[in-house]
Amino acid sequence: MPRSASHILLILACAAGAGASQADQARTPPPAGGAQETALSPESAALERERYVKEVMQGIAGREQEPAGSVFKNVQVFKGMPAGRMLRIMEMGFGRSLGVSCTHCHVAGEWEKEDKPAKQIAREMWAMAQTITSEYLSKIKNLHSERPTVNCTTCHRGQVKPALELGQPGN
Numbered sequence: 001m002p003r004s005a006s007h008i009l010l011i012l013a014c015a016a017g018a019g020a021s022q023a024d025q026a027r028t029p030p031p032a033g034g035a036q037e038t039a040l041s042p043e044s045a046a047l048e049r050e051r052y053v054k055e056v057m058q059g060i061a062g063r064e065q066e067p068a069g070s071v072f073k074n075v076q077v078f079k080g081m082p083a084g085r086m087l088r089i090m091e092m093g094f095g096r097s098l099g100v101s102c103t104h105c106h107v108a109g110e111w112e113k114e115d116k117p118a119k120q121i122a123r124e125m126w127a128m129a130q131t132i133t134s135e136y137l138s139k140i141k142n143l144h145s146e147r148p149t150v151n152c153t154t155c156h157r158g159q160v161k162p163a164l165e166l167g168q169p170g171n
């Protein structure tokens, strides 16, 4: 994997923001795109994610460092990434960034399936964030960061639907 790509993966995996406030969460509309889910509080979502990650980790025990593409059944984007690290991205980069549990994108236990549109959307969002970072941000001169990066948290900030106006999350 080229250096810039692994850099982005790392940032994505680590940088899930502090999450939205309780009040913001309460105003988050139900997920679109056909995903059926009752909105969980950030705390419940976090607990649920932790539980599922533990379950999956147990199932792949001893193979955490093997490429996700050989450990899991239907991996397209994260093929070359260690399986354990991919799960951390699921938990923090995806779940926490959007303020959801795993079941926003998956039917629990049937992780390889493509039955929730949010899963496919997430792949396209990943590609979009990488394109913004590599094609656009990298060409803007005089930015402060050495490698300015856009990831899921940059827009979602703990919510399924990014805000369009300040003070009106989920608008």
Ligand code: HEC
Pocket: 049, 050, 052, 053, 056, 071, 072, 073, 074, 075, 076, 077, 078, 079, 090, 091, 094, 095, 098, 100, 101, 102, 103, 104, 105, 106, 111, 112, 113, 118, 119, 120, 122, 123
């Ligand atoms: C925002 C959507 C989203 C969330 C939330 C999410 N996932 Fe995923 N998950 C995906 C996508 C997309 C893939 C496929 C990645 C690829 O193609 O490289 C995937 C793949 C997987 C796989 C591989 C399945 C296989 O056999 O191919 C597992 C296991 C998994 N996720 C577990 C989890 C767990 C556990 C959580 C919660 C901690 C979670 N996911 C949260 C989108 C999500």
Ligand code: HEC
Pocket: 031, 032, 033, 035, 093, 094, 098, 118, 119, 121, 122, 123, 125, 126, 127, 129, 150, 151, 152, 153, 154, 155, 156, 160, 161, 162
């Ligand atoms: C540049 C801003 C931006 C970035 C970066 C971004 N998103 Fe999004 N995302 C959006 C917008 C805007 C929508 C559409 C909301 C709507 O329906 O109006 C959206 C919608 C989604 C949805 C559908 C929500 C639903 O109802 O289920 C998913 C899933 C999603 N994003 C996942 C991700 C993931 C995972 C990442 C990181 C890989 C990411 N997004 C990065 C802006 C962004």
